[in-house]
Amino acid sequence: MTDTNKKLWGGRFEKTTDEMINEFQASIGFDKRLYREDIDGSIAHAAMLAKQKIISDDDRDRIIDGLKKIRAEIDEGKFDFSVELEDIHMNIEKALTDRIGDAGARLHTARSRNDQVALDMHLHVKRQTREVQRLIVDLRRALVDCASKHRDVIMPGYTHLQRAQPILFAHHILAYASMLARDFARFDGVYRRADIMPLGAGALAGTTLPIDRQMTARLLDFDRIYDNSLDAVSDRDYVMEFLAAASILMVHLSRLSEEIILWCSREFSFVELDDAHCTGSSMMPQKKNPDVPELVRGKTGRVIGHLMSMLTTVKALPLAYNKDLQEDKEGLFDAIDTIKFSLLVFAQLLDGMKIKVENMRRAVEEDFSNATDLADYLVRRGMPFRETHSIAGRIVHDCIARGIYLKDMTVDEYKKYSPLFDDDVLEAIKPETCVANRNSLGGTSYRQVERQIESHRKQIDEDRKSIGA
Ligand code: ARG
Numbered sequence: 001m002t003d004t005n006k007k008l009w010g011g012r013f014e015k016t017t018d019e020m021i022n023e024f025q026a027s028i029g030f031d032k033r034l035y036r037e038d039i040d041g042s043i044a045h046a047a048m049l050a051k052q053k054i055i056s057d058d059d060r061d062r063i064i065d066g067l068k069k070i071r072a073e074i075d076e077g078k079f080d081f082s083v084e085l086e087d088i089h090m091n092i093e094k095a096l097t098d099r100i101g102d103a104g105a106r107l108h109t110a111r112s113r114n115d116q117v118a119l120d121m122h123l124h125v126k127r128q129t130r131e132v133q134r135l136i137v138d139l140r141r142a143l144v145d146c147a148s149k150h151r152d153v154i155m156p157g158y159t160h161l162q163r164a165q166p167i168l169f170a171h172h173i174l175a176y177a178s179m180l181a182r183d184f185a186r187f188d189g190v191y192r193r194a195d196i197m198p199l200g201a202g203a204l205a206g207t208t209l210p211i212d213r214q215m216t217a218r219l220l221d222f223d224r225i226y227d228n229s230l231d232a233v234s235d236r237d238y239v240m241e242f243l244a245a246a247s248i249l250m251v252h253l254s255r256l257s258e259e260i261i262l263w264c265s266r267e268f269s270f271v272e273l274d275d276a277h278c279t280g281s282s283m284m285p286q287k288k289n290p291d292v293p294e295l296v297r298g299k300t301g302r303v304i305g306h307l308m309s310m311l312t313t314v315k316a317l318p319l320a321y322n323k324d325l326q327e328d329k330e331g332l333f334d335a336i337d338t339i340k341f342s343l344l345v346f347a348q349l350l351d352g353m354k355i356k357v358e359n360m361r362r363a364v365e366e367d368f369s370n371a372t373d374l375a376d377y378l379v380r381r382g383m384p385f386r387e388t389h390s391i392a393g394r395i396v397h398d399c400i401a402r403g404i405y406l407k408d409m410t411v412d413e414y415k416k417y418s419p420l421f422d423d424d425v426l427e428a429i430k431p432e433t434c435v436a437n438r439n440s441l442g443g444t445s446y447r448q449v450e451r452q453i454e455s456h457r458k459q460i461d462e463d464r465k466s467i468g469a
Contacts, residue, residue: 274352306331
């Protein structure tokens with residue numbers, strides 16, 4: 001072999017590739033992560049080629065045996081990757097050919113790296129999506145466990161970050177469990193749309209050889225096959241969709257992170273994180289910082305960035321393959337690592353989080369978040385809501401002037417604002433009553449929260465089964 005055609009595609013070249021260009025265009029540094037998918041794909045391809053009599057059964061057996069040996073070597077970290085061979089596809093193919101000669105040189109028949117890399121990426125997205133879904137289920141279970149453990153704890157619910165109405169802490173936490181239920185379903189959609197096989201598209205237009213794409217798809221467990229070869233090699237929708245689902249998931253984790261960070265502050269003091277999940281300050285001896293939720297919040301920007309990057313890369317690409325598409329990998333891989341790690345860490349964080357029940361209760365009692373309940377009390381006695389709202393508003397106004405809360409007023413004082421007030425008014429504005437009364441479907445009442453916990457648990461089981469976990 002002369003210097004010029006060391007490359008698998010070197011035939012039409014007179015010069016070797018510039019060393020810096022080699023470095024610039026190589027993807028082996030990051031796409032070696034696809035070696036399992038690449039080898040699975042090649043094994044299926046070889047089996048199909050043999051069945052179609054495009055290669056001999058002997059060659060097939062040699063190819064499959066060689067590929068399995070290469071896989072074992074990579075597994076054990078014993079394989080030498082070369083930048084000169086650009087990517088995972090050519091690294092493996094070259095190693096195979098070096099070892100088994102002619103048979104190896106036949107593997108790439110009726111195939112291009114364009115449909116090969118698309119295949120690897122589909123397989124990878126499918127596999128990783130299922131792993132992400134499993135972790136989503138685990139975190140959702142951790143949220144439901146947390147809600148269930150503290151099902152009687154009352155806290156203020158907020159709008160505009162102002163105390164609004166008393167709610168159950170469990171209700172607040174379960175809102176995030178509901179978000180994760182949607183995330184799971186979203187990733188399910190990602191999986192289903194990634195479940196389509198591009199192999200057989202060739203470089204862009206299909207092949208002159210009598211391949212059997214149905215067979216390859218069956219061997220690789222694909223639900224469907226792309227029916228347009230140009231689309232098959234150009235499509236990165238499934239990468240964008242994965243990144244979109246990942247971004248939305250991270251936005252959910254980031255919102256919860258922000259709340260936990262606030263709750264950890266002295267100003268709220270609603271929760272305390274486990275020492276094992278926090279760090280101190282090198283200067284200020286008193287500090288205990290909520291690094292984990294801060295980092296999850298921070299990493300959200302990074303995942304959203306990968307989505308933007310992918311959308312921007314593809315937005316003006318002509319059909320079919322362009323090398324720009326090699327840029328689909330690092331962002332995707334990093335997003336996968338980031339969301340998996342974040343989901344894992346978050347479940348642990350919740351597990352170790354202590355709830356400061358008394359502080360939450362004080363935040364409810366020493367404020368006016370029961371004012372709506374006062375207004376609703378009069379509604380139940382027949383007064384139009386607009387009028388009750390205004391009376392309750394006046395009472396709040398006068399309490400603020402006197403430096404007291406609604407619970408501190410006597411029944412007689414209440415009666416001065418309306419004759420409809422009765423002895424049971426003080427009972428009606430107790431935090432427990434306020435919560436228990438919000439029993440409309442999906443409300444914060446004990447019963448509704450119980451119902452949510454049950455339905456989450458049922459759905460978690462179903463979701464787990466649906467992905468074979
Ligand atoms: N490393 C390439 C990628 O990740 C593989 C496909 C290369 N195809 C080509 N025609 N140069 O996209």
